[in-house]
Amino acid sequence: MSLQQDLENRSGNKCELCTSTANLSVYDVKPTITGGGGVDGSVLACETCITQIDNPEETDANHWRCLNDSMWSEYRGVKVVAWRMLSRLRAEGWPQDLLDMMYLEDDDLRFAKESGDHLDDSEKIIHRDANGAILEAGDSVVLIKDLKVKGSSLVAKQGTAVRRISLDHENAKFIEGKVGPTQIVIITDYVKKMADKE
Structure with a gap:
């Protein structure tokens, strides 16, 4: 069904x-x-x-x-x-x-x-990508620069897609997502939101 x-x-x-x-x-x-x-x-x-x-x-x-x-x-x-x-x-x-x-x-x-609907506008933390587009939990982004992952030898390459991101509710510059098997924190200045394929 x-x-x-x-x-x-x-x-x-x-x-x-x-x-x-x-x-x-x-x-x-x-x-x-x-x-x-x-x-x-x-x-x-x-x-x-x-x-x-x-x-x-x-x-x-x-x-x-x-x-x-x-x-x-x-x-x-x-x-x-x-x-x-x-x-x-x-x-x-x-x-x-x-x-x-x-x-x-x-x-x-x-x-x-998670939606932030309970917050007043002045309290809401808005996450934006490098172009100023608003990012929401569950969005997919693409890296616009090679990023060294702290604490590992991994380098996330420019052009890598990160799907189903989650947001840091205390810092508008931080999002999280998986690059390969590794969950990493990414600074929003280095990503671009991908258009929905749905």
């Missing part, structure tokens, strides 16, 4: 966030590297919800009053998205009331915080 079918069966063919039945598709909760993707880290969601999750400037706060119900879901992906959207909208007042009632296990809360 496909992931889409699994989620359709689980949700009764409804958006797991707002219960709409129109334009449903699988939404992988980012970053997939730390818990998103698969049945547990995905949500069956409508186009309206997905558009607003991915584009904060298009968020209609009233649309998300549906989270009053969906935040109680037993499914990790749904709970994480609900927590992130309520955190993003907490200045409206009512979302903070719902957040105060919501409970997430420690692992789920860590995963939910």
